Amino acid sequence: MTHLPERLLAGYRNFMAQRHAAESERYRTLAREGQAPETMVIACCDSRAAPETIFDAGPGELFVVRNVANLVPPYRPDEQHHGTSAALEFAVYALKVKHIVVMGHGRCGGINAALNPAAKPLSPGDFIGRWMGLVTPAAEAMAGNPMMTAAERQTALERISIRFQVANLRTFPWIRSREERGELSLHGAWFDISTGELWVMDPETGDFVRPEV
Amino acid sequence: MTHLPERLLAGYRNFMAQRHAAESERYRTLAREGQAPETMVIACCDSRAAPETIFDAGPGELFVVRNVANLVPPYRPDEQHHGTSAALEFAVYALKVKHIVVMGHGRCGGINAALNPAAKPLSPGDFIGRWMGLVTPAAEAMAGNPMMTAAERQTALERISIRFQVANLRTFPWIRSREERGELSLHGAWFDISTGELWVMDPETGDFVRPEV
Amino acid sequence: MTHLPERLLAGYRNFMAQRHAAESERYRTLAREGQAPETMVIACCDSRAAPETIFDAGPGELFVVRNVANLVPPYRPDEQHHGTSAALEFAVYALKVKHIVVMGHGRCGGINAALNPAAKPLSPGDFIGRWMGLVTPAAEAMAGNPMMTAAERQTALERISIRFQVANLRTFPWIRSREERGELSLHGAWFDISTGELWVMDPETGDFVRPEV
Amino acid sequence: MTHLPERLLAGYRNFMAQRHAAESERYRTLAREGQAPETMVIACCDSRAAPETIFDAGPGELFVVRNVANLVPPYRPDEQHHGTSAALEFAVYALKVKHIVVMGHGRCGGINAALNPAAKPLSPGDFIGRWMGLVTPAAEAMAGNPMMTAAERQTALERISIRFQVANLRTFPWIRSREERGELSLHGAWFDISTGELWVMDPETGDFVRPEV
Numbered sequence: 001m002t003h004l005p006e007r008l009l010a011g012y013r014n015f016m017a018q019r020h021a022a023e024s025e026r027y028r029t030l031a032r033e034g035q036a037p038e039t040m041v042i043a044c045c046d047s048r049a050a051p052e053t054i055f056d057a058g059p060g061e062l063f064v065v066r067n068v069a070n071l072v073p074p075y076r077p078d079e080q081h082h083g084t085s086a087a088l089e090f091a092v093y094a095l096k097v098k099h100i101v102v103m104g105h106g107r108c109g110g111i112n113a114a115l116n117p118a119a120k121p122l123s124p125g126d127f128i129g130r131w132m133g134l135v136t137p138a139a140e141a142m143a144g145n146p147m148m149t150a151a152e153r154q155t156a157l158e159r160i161s162i163r164f165q166v167a168n169l170r171t172f173p174w175i176r177s178r179e180e181r182g183e184l185s186l187h188g189a190w191f192d193i194s195t196g197e198l199w200v201m202d203p204e205t206g207d208f209v210r211p212e213v
Numbered sequence: 214m215t216h217l218p219e220r221l222l223a224g225y226r227n228f229m230a231q232r233h234a235a236e237s238e239r240y241r242t243l244a245r246e247g248q249a250p251e252t253m254v255i256a257c258c259d260s261r262a263a264p265e266t267i268f269d270a271g272p273g274e275l276f277v278v279r280n281v282a283n284l285v286p287p288y289r290p291d292e293q294h295h296g297t298s299a300a301l302e303f304a305v306y307a308l309k310v311k312h313i314v315v316m317g318h319g320r321c322g323g324i325n326a327a328l329n330p331a332a333k334p335l336s337p338g339d340f341i342g343r344w345m346g347l348v349t350p351a352a353e354a355m356a357g358n359p360m361m362t363a364a365e366r367q368t369a370l371e372r373i374s375i376r377f378q379v380a381n382l383r384t385f386p387w388i389r390s391r392e393e394r395g396e397l398s399l400h401g402a403w404f405d406i407s408t409g410e411l412w413v414m415d416p417e418t419g420d421f422v423r424p425e426v
Numbered sequence: 427m428t429h430l431p432e433r434l435l436a437g438y439r440n441f442m443a444q445r446h447a448a449e450s451e452r453y454r455t456l457a458r459e460g461q462a463p464e465t466m467v468i469a470c471c472d473s474r475a476a477p478e479t480i481f482d483a484g485p486g487e488l489f490v491v492r493n494v495a496n497l498v499p500p501y502r503p504d505e506q507h508h509g510t511s512a513a514l515e516f517a518v519y520a521l522k523v524k525h526i527v528v529m530g531h532g533r534c535g536g537i538n539a540a541l542n543p544a545a546k547p548l549s550p551g552d553f554i555g556r557w558m559g560l561v562t563p564a565a566e567a568m569a570g571n572p573m574m575t576a577a578e579r580q581t582a583l584e585r586i587s588i589r590f591q592v593a594n595l596r597t598f599p600w601i602r603s604r605e606e607r608g609e610l611s612l613h614g615a616w617f618d619i620s621t622g623e624l625w626v627m628d629p630e631t632g633d634f635v636r637p638e639v
Numbered sequence: 640m641t642h643l644p645e646r647l648l649a650g651y652r653n654f655m656a657q658r659h660a661a662e663s664e665r666y667r668t669l670a671r672e673g674q675a676p677e678t679m680v681i682a683c684c685d686s687r688a689a690p691e692t693i694f695d696a697g698p699g700e701l702f703v704v705r706n707v708a709n710l711v712p713p714y715r716p717d718e719q720h721h722g723t724s725a726a727l728e729f730a731v732y733a734l735k736v737k738h739i740v741v742m743g744h745g746r747c748g749g750i751n752a753a754l755n756p757a758a759k760p761l762s763p764g765d766f767i768g769r770w771m772g773l774v775t776p777a778a779e780a781m782a783g784n785p786m787m788t789a790a791e792r793q794t795a796l797e798r799i800s801i802r803f804q805v806a807n808l809r810t811f812p813w814i815r816s817r818e819e820r821g822e823l824s825l826h827g828a829w830f831d832i833s834t835g836e837l838w839v840m841d842p843e844t845g846d847f848v849r850p851e852v
Binding site for chain 1: 216217218220221222224225227228229231232233237240241243244245247248250251252253258259260261262263265266267268269270271272273274275276277278279280281284286288290292293294295296297298299300301302303304305306307311312314319320322323326335336337338339340341343344345346347387400402405406407408409411413414415416424
Binding site for chain 3: 642643644646647648650651653654655657658659663666667669670671673674676677678679684685686687688689691692693694695696697698699700701702703704705706707710712714716718719720721722723724725726727728729730731732733737738740745746748749752761762763764765766767769770771772773813826828831832833834835837839840841842850
């Protein structure tokens with residue numbers, strides 16, 4: 001017997017019979033020559049918003065960090081283990097990516113938690129509470145707005161947060177300098193799970209607009 | 214013009230024309246009813262090893278954390294922002310997943326960095342160095358073995374690290390207790406980019422074996 | 427009655443009825459003209475890893491030494507009876523083989539004995555202990571690594587040992603000189619009993635890789 | 640490219656497509672449960688006399704030592720590396736084989752070398768000369784017989800030597816005692832490359848006779 005959920009094994013069999021069978025040479029080349037993705041995506045853990053699915057991306061195309069609510073903790077060069085910062089450093093210095101995309105999505109559980117701080121944390125360590133604390137100021141500002149519905153506040157904070165995360169990227173001196181020199185560009189995007197719509201952030205205004213596809 | 218790399222937009226168009234067209238109802242349902250994945254995967258950022266691709270997973274199936282080298286920093290309930298711990302808390306308490314899979318892969322850049330600590334860090338903050346410091350003891354033990362080739366040491370450490378990350382999952386009291394009650398099972402897997410082979414960790418021995426598919 | 431196990435006699439009858447019937451002329455020619463194999467294989471005594479079977483070799487093709495764990499004791503021109511050295515001398519000088527292959531395999535009992543030196547030798551003479559003493563330094567280095575599983579240490583030592591045996595071949599001055607002149611090439615291979623996979627040693631890196639077959 | 644002679648790779652492909660395809664379950668079982676051969680064969684390196692071929696033996700059936708002229712150096716528990724003694728110890732103590740067969744063959748290059756001691760050794764180390772020194776007394780007795788042709792002397796010494804090797808097996812106290820208790824039986828056989836005939840040694844008289852097949 002195999003120590004993996006049967007559903008995963010069945011999916012792996014499909015992968016080998018179809019995608020890998022069709023792209024085995026590409027995998028072999030990617031193994032031999034190493035990865036060289038042009039784009040890094042910072043996405044959410046949500047099971048409904050995988051970047052490879054939404055961007056129909058093949059092996060070798062996207063270097064992907066996924067954490068709850070696609071956050072970018074700001075630059076802090078201390079002794080701690082900073083997972084997202086480590087991934088950014090690797091993407092920028094080792095892979096020399098040309099694009100970093102922060103991709104949020106609708107009905108995000110993390111954003112929802114930030115808007116509705118629990119009386120009682122999920123676990124005694126309150127890891128979600130502390131992690132989502134990174135957007136607390138914006139969440140509090142939104143929560144205090146009585147004119148928007150709960151769903152409107154949620155979508156608004158999802159987009160506000162994307163703008164904040166793109167701003168946090170610029171707290172990394174080696175990201176800002178590369179952006180200024182035109183070597184790296186930063187993007188925001190928001191995916192509507194319900195309709196499949198993709199909204200892209202206008203870098204000038206911060207507005208989210210739908211691309212003409 | 215759209216502020217997203219053209220390659221991503223083209224992929225998104227494919228997604229809408231094919232996958233989303235075929236599964237629009239599923240997306241609508243997932244949006245309305247929320248996600249309920251049974252499995253959480255902790256995977257690497259590497260562009261060649263996306264879990265959704267390898268397990269041919271559709272929307273709603275996998276809750277995915279991706280960080281460099283698929284690490285699980287051990288339980289530490291302090292004031293810091295712990296991204297992976299937050300995702301674990303959300304998966305276990307809010308989503309009640311039944312499986313957590315740590316999935317590593319061959320030719321991992323993070324593991325390679327751990328085996329070959331740079332004289333000079335990638336950036337002054339040395340984020341990769343600090344992050345991969347989580348596997349330093351094992352890396353030093355392997356690096357000191359002059360009889361294995363560099364590639365053999367790398368594969369060995371990739372697998373050793375998966376065993377360590379699964380062990381780190383058990384430092385979370387609410388993971389260990391659920392595992393003991395049979396409500397949650399922990400798994401390890403290793404993907405060979407070159408051949409597409411999936412090796413699954415035997416929970417008794419820690420060995421990686423190929424499932425009969 | 428015949429003084430041979432019945433199983434062997436039955437096998438011999440099959441051989442005569444099938445293989446020999448089909449190749450009697452070849453045997454006759456090989457008897458008349460003598461053997462002229464191009465390849466010498468140094469293999470293990472293990473009943474699961476016969477080179478003629480794995481390489482589907484017919485009569486006259488492989489000159490084969492088999493000892494426990496396919497070892498090559500290093501060159502030592504003294505008064506002792508050196509069985510493997512004698513076979514090498516015969517293969518190189520009398521048969522003028524072009525290839526020497528050291529072929530190891532998984533789950534090797536000799537390598538296992540080297541990794542787990544018995545408190546009590548198998549017999550008072552401790553022949554296995556002394557014979558496997560030829561790989562003791564590597565075995566001790568591997569045995570001291572607590573991060574690898576027993577099975578991983580075993581596979582690693584099986585491969586390390588093959589590299590050592592190929593190196594030992596080069597301690598024979600008349601092997602090294604022929605290799606340098608391009609008249610003789612040295613190879614390593616490792617057979618996985620469980621899956622039937624053959625892994626071939628890359629002469630540059632020492633890594634074992636699977637040939638594309 | 641693969642670093643193995645193309646002929647071997649082609650043979651391996653045949654093995655995988657035919658024999659392994661038909662017996663993959665047997666190989667898997669043999670790997671999982673370990674080998675348990677009932678018979679050990681001490682055979683010659685000669686490319687024309689592989690025991691697996693002549694006895695049509697499958698994986699797991701024969702534990703095989705092969706050295707030049709299928710010799711058994713007598714019991715000598717000293718500090719040296721005794722390859723054949725190590726294999727005997729492993730076969731008797733660890734595998735508990737029930738039969739040991741010394742199998743010689745016609746036109747043996749080693750026996751020929753013993754009958755015609757070279758004025759000049761093959762190599763300065765004279766490994767073949769020293770190794771075949773194990774049968775020198777018998778060789779000298781035969782070489783001095785002017786009534787037999789060269790071919791007759793060769794066949795005679797091949798058979799004499801098999802009787803000597805069986806006798807040498809009995810110098811191992813733990814072989815003799817098991818034979819006396821009826822737990823282990825010793826056999827001699829001689830294979831005629833030219834005709835495919837197998838001659839079996841009568842344990843009482845030492846004569847070689849053809850089994851009725």
